Amino acid sequence: MKVLLAENAGYCFGVKRAVELAIKTAQDNDNKVYTLGPLIHNNSAVDMLKEKNVFSVDDINNVEGNNIIIRSHGVGKDIYDYCSEKKINLNDATCPFVKKIQKIAYEMYNKGYNIIIIGDKSHPEVQGINGWCDNKAIIGKNLEEFYLIDFNKIEKYAVVVQTTMPQDTFFAVKEYLISLGLTLEFYNTICFATKERQQAVLDLSKKVDAMLIVGGKHSSNTKKLAEIAKKNCDTFLIETAKDIDLEKIKTYDIIGVGAGASTPDFIINEVMDLINEL
Ligand code: F3S
Structure with missing residues (x-):
């Protein structure tokens, strides 16, 4: 055989970076630190992190101490605002590729575009991106979901993609949206x-x-x-x-x-x- x-x-570069930042933050503080949501979707890795004093919470109100680690998936703008208001140290391990999508969503939304995210609306990365355009993004993970959406031809749309989407899905949705005759800006943000x-x-x-x-x-x-x-x-x-x-x-x-x-x-x-x- x-x-x-x-x-x-x-491990990709973004996850490696997030794991290293979390472990370093725990070491520097000589105490437990918390990530908002599990850093990695892998039980063995989660156990390894617990041994190194890195724990995960789902609700920011459950964080003990003054440090929070943002995982590679990123979070919406509200979490940054909350941490700054409450003077919580936000240790940001958002993957730079995700950060770029958040920036596009934020800037294009503020320029008057509707944001379309090709991605899974239940995925934290997508929810985080949506949090940079007032949670008003139009979200679909495949052609079937996009067929059900009514688009307004008078509006402008900026299209971003969840980093882990297959290329084929992006191109199929792109072709469909173009066929509708909409005003579109595409950003292929697949990692x-x-x-x-x-x-x-x-x-x-x-x-x-x-x-x-x-x-x-x-x-x-x-x-x-x-x-x-x-x-x-x-x-x-x-x-x-x-x-x-x-x-x-x-x-x-x-x-x-x-x-x-x-x-x-x-x-x-x-x-x-x-x-x-x-
Ligand atoms: Fe990893 Fe960042 Fe890509 S977390 S999968 S390098 S978007």
Whole structure:
């Protein structure tokens, strides 16, 4: 049996930066620090962070102490305003790629454009971006959702995309919106880390008998990797090496391993080691 690791797998630059900032803030304060929402959608990584005094809260009112860490997904303007009013230190680990989208949404909204976000309205990144245009963005995650929206031809629209959306979705929605004859400005804000991980999984899934996609079951970018791999070979979404169905895996000759942008290296290594042992 042979095991191959996808060329780009694991922590992206934005998540790595957020994890480092959170750990450093906890060390510098020699006390517990809180992130607003989990820093990473991966249970093992969350446990590792707890050991380093980094905890997560869902409500800013539950923060103890005077430090809050904003995760890579970013937050709306109201959180910045609240922290400045209450004199809470806001340690900002918003990924620069997300920050750029927030800036576009804020500036274009203030220039009189309606903001369209191609993304999942339940995702914190999208909710954060929406918080930079008075929560008035028009949001849809696929063509079917956009078909249901009534657009006003007199209005102007600026279109941004959630960083983890597939390129195909962006181009399909773009084509549809153009066909409506609207006044549009497009910003393809899909992050290259996502593209690289998706491409690496697509390439590898064509060369192997089965793929293991390692990542949190709630992580949207991990789920997308699994969807891509599934088109070419048997695919298993696992959180850690413990989730591997060893009997099933033994039936394949070549196994590929891919991992989402929020999967820590130590988990990827455990998976690789276990398969190598087989
Ligand atoms: Fe940032 Fe892209 Fe990662 S937006 S958090 S580098 S997936």
